[in-house]
Amino acid sequence: MQGEKWENFTEEKGMQGEKMKKALLMAACMLLASDVWASGRDYVSLVGSSTVYPFATTVAERFGKTSSFKTPKIESTGSGGGMKLFCAGTGIDTPDITNCSRRIKKSEYESCMSNGVKKMTEIKIGYDGIVIASSKKATRFSLTKKDIYLALARSVPDPKGSKTFVDNPYTTWKEVNPALPDIKIEVMGPPPTSGTRDAFDELAMQGGCKTFPWVKALKKTDKEQFKAVCQALREDGAYIEAGENDNLIIQKLGANPDSLGIFGFSYLDQNFDKIQGSIVDGVAPDFDNIADGSYSISRPLYMYVKNAHVGVVPGMEEFLAEFTSDRAWGDEGYLAEKGLIPMPAEERAQVGKTVKELAPLQL
Amino acid sequence: MGKEGCKKISQASAMEQVERNLARRRRREQRFRRLSFSAVVLSLGFLVLLFASIILNGWSAFLRTDILLDVHFDSEVLDVNSLVNANYGKLVKQAMRERLPEVTSRQDKREMYRLVSSGASYKLQEMVVADPTLIGTTVSMWLPADDLTDMLLKGKIERETPEEERAMSDKQIQWINRLVAQGCMELHFNTTFFQAGDSREPELAGIRGAVMGSLFTLLVTLLLSFPVAVATAIYLEEFAPKNKWTDLVEVNINNLAAVPSIVFGLLGLAVFLNFFGMPRSSPLVGGLVLSLMTLPTIIIASRASLQAVPPSIREAALGVGASKMQTVFHHVIPLAMPGMMTGTIIGLSRALGETAPLLMIGMVAFIVDVPGSITDPATGLPVQIFLWADSPERAFVERTSAAILVLLTILTSMNGLAVYLRMKFERRW
Numbered sequence: 001m002q003g004e005k006w007e008n009f010t011e012e013k014g015m016q017g018e019k020m021k022k023a024l025l026m027a028a029c030m031l032l033a034s035d036v037w038a039s040g041r042d043y044v045s046l047v048g049s050s051t052v053y054p055f056a057t058t059v060a061e062r063f064g065k066t067s068s069f070k071t072p073k074i075e076s077t078g079s080g081g082g083m084k085l086f087c088a089g090t091g092i093d094t095p096d097i098t099n100c101s102r103r104i105k106k107s108e109y110e111s112c113m114s115n116g117v118k119k120m121t122e123i124k125i126g127y128d129g130i131v132i133a134s135s136k137k138a139t140r141f142s143l144t145k146k147d148i149y150l151a152l153a154r155s156v157p158d159p160k161g162s163k164t165f166v167d168n169p170y171t172t173w174k175e176v177n178p179a180l181p182d183i184k185i186e187v188m189g190p191p192p193t194s195g196t197r198d199a200f201d202e203l204a205m206q207g208g209c210k211t212f213p214w215v216k217a218l219k220k221t222d223k224e225q226f227k228a229v230c231q232a233l234r235e236d237g238a239y240i241e242a243g244e245n246d247n248l249i250i251q252k253l254g255a256n257p258d259s260l261g262i263f264g265f266s267y268l269d270q271n272f273d274k275i276q277g278s279i280v281d282g283v284a285p286d287f288d289n290i291a292d293g294s295y296s297i298s299r300p301l302y303m304y305v306k307n308a309h310v311g312v313v314p315g316m317e318e319f320l321a322e323f324t325s326d327r328a329w330g331d332e333g334y335l336a337e338k339g340l341i342p343m344p345a346e347e348r349a350q351v352g353k354t355v356k357e358l359a360p361l362q363l
Numbered sequence: 364m365g366k367e368g369c370k371k372i373s374q375a376s377a378m379e380q381v382e383r384n385l386a387r388r389r390r391r392e393q394r395f396r397r398l399s400f401s402a403v404v405l406s407l408g409f410l411v412l413l414f415a416s417i418i419l420n421g422w423s424a425f426l427r428t429d430i431l432l433d434v435h436f437d438s439e440v441l442d443v444n445s446l447v448n449a450n451y452g453k454l455v456k457q458a459m460r461e462r463l464p465e466v467t468s469r470q471d472k473r474e475m476y477r478l479v480s481s482g483a484s485y486k487l488q489e490m491v492v493a494d495p496t497l498i499g500t501t502v503s504m505w506l507p508a509d510d511l512t513d514m515l516l517k518g519k520i521e522r523e524t525p526e527e528e529r530a531m532s533d534k535q536i537q538w539i540n541r542l543v544a545q546g547c548m549e550l551h552f553n554t555t556f557f558q559a560g561d562s563r564e565p566e567l568a569g570i571r572g573a574v575m576g577s578l579f580t581l582l583v584t585l586l587l588s589f590p591v592a593v594a595t596a597i598y599l600e601e602f603a604p605k606n607k608w609t610d611l612v613e614v615n616i617n618n619l620a621a622v623p624s625i626v627f628g629l630l631g632l633a634v635f636l637n638f639f640g641m642p643r644s645s646p647l648v649g650g651l652v653l654s655l656m657t658l659p660t661i662i663i664a665s666r667a668s669l670q671a672v673p674p675s676i677r678e679a680a681l682g683v684g685a686s687k688m689q690t691v692f693h694h695v696i697p698l699a700m701p702g703m704m705t706g707t708i709i710g711l712s713r714a715l716g717e718t719a720p721l722l723m724i725g726m727v728a729f730i731v732d733v734p735g736s737i738t739d740p741a742t743g744l745p746v747q748i749f750l751w752a753d754s755p756e757r758a759f760v761e762r763t764s765a766a767i768l769v770l771l772t773i774l775t776s777m778n779g780l781a782v783y784l785r786m787k788f789e790r791r792w
Contacts, residue, residue: 041642043740045643047725050753053729054563054754054755056729057563057729058563060729060731061562061563061564061729061731062481064731064732065485065488065731066447066448066485066488067447068447070732071730071731071732073644073728073729073730073740074728074729075644075725075727075728075729076727076728076729076750077727093636093640093642093643136528245752245753246753246755247752247753247754247755247760266755267755269755270530270755270756270757271755271757272528272530273520273521273524273528273529273530334481338563339755
């Protein structure tokens with residue numbers, strides 16, 4: 001018995017040895033293959049904003065299924081992270097296209113230039129509204145940008161009227177504006193790394209800030225301080241950074257009807273039986289209002305294309321053509337169904353022309 | 364006499380004291396037992412709650428709503444020379460019109476077309492390209508319904524909510540009711556979920572791409588980390604001299620096991636991607652990074668199992684004239700192998716559940732095509748769960764839970780295998 005077992009063990013050990021040899025061989029082969037993999041890439045590679053991700057992936061999938069090209073690969077890295085990868089240089093180990101939920105920054109453009117990405121084309125793909133939503137169980141909020149600013153800023157103009165800033169003293173919405181309900185201020189929203197947060201700070205917070213004439217005047221005299229007081233959100237628990245997962249915010253809104261949540265329009269669009277968008281400056285956040293520009297907290301979404309890769313990576317031109325086709329980004333296109341707010345027809349035609357000519361961006 | 368009495372009294376009081384203490388000690392033990400027992404019950408309770416919520420959320424993803432349509436492969440629509448670019452959507456729309464002939468107005472028709480998935484036309488395209496003789500025939504087949512239709516049938520869109528707050532119109536619900544009554548709309552087992560890669564349309568999304576990506580990644584991890592880790596453990600345990608250097612190596616290995624996994628991801632980005640220029644998002648790089656992460660786990664487990672082999676076996680082997688190498692390879696390693704394999708499997712199952720390092724090397728991505736080799740772009744199962752959990756479409760909620768169920772099943776079976784191996788080959792001395 002014992003002897004048999006011993007033999008089994010030694011036999012197994014022998015097999016293990018064989019396997020080990022094979023494994024080492026394979027590992028060696030893989031390392032040798034390292035020269036081969038740099039030779040080509042037969043799919044388009046995209047990186048960038050998580051806000052654009054649902055739209056870019058939809059186009060990519062359609063493109064992959066209806067053309068003879070491979071489906072493009074799309075990484076969700078955030079706008080800033082995508083730009084960094086995109087601007088790292090040219091060559092097939094860098095992405096061809098980056099998605100951005102804001103316009104390229106001057107510093108990013110310069111970094112691109114200095115890394116050899118000399119020519120890129122900017123494509124505006126449509127608009128996204130930022131909604132401030134609450135549960136259907138709660139009464140619908142009707143806010144002004146000033147209310148939003150006063151409720152969420154870390155420091156606000158002195159309520160007594162002197163031209164100084166004080167730590168935000170408001171705890172309920174009613175204190176901010178007597179027309180609002182008497183419930184605690186509790187808003188869940190994206191963290192500072194998010195493009196949605198950038199846009200919210202700029203459009204809603206700064207917008208509300210500017211309603212104080214003397215603060216608006218500050219912009220001319222002391223831009224730094226203006227930005228600091230207008231964009232810093234409070235950290236005493238009234239504004240809750242809820243991470244990048246917008247579905248989580250929607251679930252929490254259901255559990256706590258007194259709270260508000262900040263996220264992109266597509267999430268409201270998919271959940272409009274559960275949540276309602278607050279009215280901002282008298283305008284409700286629906287498709288038509290964002291499309292015609294009357295809802296003020298909306299931002300354009302962009303794609304940046306590396307011109308040097310067009311014609312080198314197979315399928316680039318065709319993918320761009322699909323993205324800018326009427327069936328994709330048109331008024332009744334499939335991107336509109338996913339919650340992208342299309343641009344007006346003339347603007348589409350204009351951007352479409354830029355894409356065809358691949359006119360490089362000049363900043 | 365007096366002395367003896369005194370002793371007796373003190374003995375009695377000692378007994379009394381002991382008895383008093385005994386009751387207290389027993390109470391204490393009882394309390395401790397109850398507390399620890401309730402801790403176990405509490406943790407089991409949470410586990411059951413977790414599983415129940417995942418299963419309740421996820422089981423419905425294994426079913427999918429299909430619509431029975433009679434598709435006429437019209438030779439006027441399908442041009443034999445460009446079968447890929449033909450308008451298959453038109454065939455689906457035509458079949459829908461025949462299925463619900465009472466729908467006439469333009470607006471209504473558009474609403475009706477929304478009941479069927481955009482994937483239906485891909486399926487027709489696939490069929491025709493594979494077999495062009497179908498052109499001109501009429502085939503009756505089940506085609507996938509749209510995710511909203513699916514959600515309605517599964518009761519995740521409530522029919523009671525007023526029409527303007529519901530994602531589907533009254534008319535659409537009416538049509539769906541009719542189709543169900545006619546037997547032309549049914550819930551079927553969702554094979555797509557196991558056969559397809561990722562998709563933006565929930566009804567077409569599957570986990571095969573992610574599972575294959577995870578498999579390739581684990582394969583690379585296994586092939587690299589197992590031999591290296593076992594060789595390291597054997598050298599350190601059996602051959603290496605005990606000095607400052609080996610102590611340093613040992614301390615570092617133990618420290619490596621505690622390094623957060625995202626750090627290995629950063630390392631992978633800097634070394635494998637930027638320095639060696641390996642392909643981004645590939646299971647090859649993922650496997651390399653994860654093997655760095657699992658190496659210390661396997662080394663530590665392997666060393667422990669080598670230590671557990673009694674010295675008498677080594678001495679006996681040396682005593683009958685075996686060399687050091689023969690002793691180790693003929694006698695020590697076979698006895699330590701079960702422990703090493705257990706350590707490997709546990710290390711691998713940890714690697715399987717890892718997302719953070721993959722984020723840095725581009726494996727958190729939308730990839731539709733199922734990867735076929737270790738250099739194709741791929742994601743992993745946990746990454747797929749993360750991506751679906753963040754998708755706005757409601758139908759992805761159940762798919763997220765279903766993917767978690769698949770991941771848990773794989774993990775449980777891997778750990779089960781580890782337990783089995785230990786039970787089967789474990790020897791006691």
